Amino acid sequence: MNVRFHLSGLEVQETRDYIEHQLAVVGSEHPVFTTEAMDEIHAHTRGISRKINKVCTACLLDAVLRRNKLVDAMHVSQILTEFKD
Numbered sequence: 001m002n003v004r005f006h007l008s009g010l011e012v013q014e015t016r017d018y019i020e021h022q023l024a025v026v027g028s029e030h031p032v033f034t035t036e037a038m039d040e041i042h043a044h045t046r047g048i049s050r051k052i053n054k055v056c057t058a059c060l061l062d063a064v065l066r067r068n069k070l071v072d073a074m075h076v077s078q079i080l081t082e083f084k085d
Contacts, residue, residue, distance in 0.1 A: 009047025012039060018049065019056060032060070036073035044080055058083060 010018055016038045023032055033041070033056070041059075045051035059071045059079050068075070 012042050015042040015047050015052060032071060034072045037071050037076045040073045040076040
């Protein structure tokens, strides 16, 4: 028996909510991604949660290494230039 399904990507606001929810789950109490950064992530990932997680993880790791407390759209763009899907 085969089962096939297709999940459509999240909308822009849903992507923002998803990122903020994931950060809240791990205990973040302050904004980490700017709205523009989350919009950039959505544009690149087309709202696919697996890809959102991958990009956010890369951005967060880079932010920690650079000692940045906030990830902005330029930071996301820089990470994405090095990123291979």
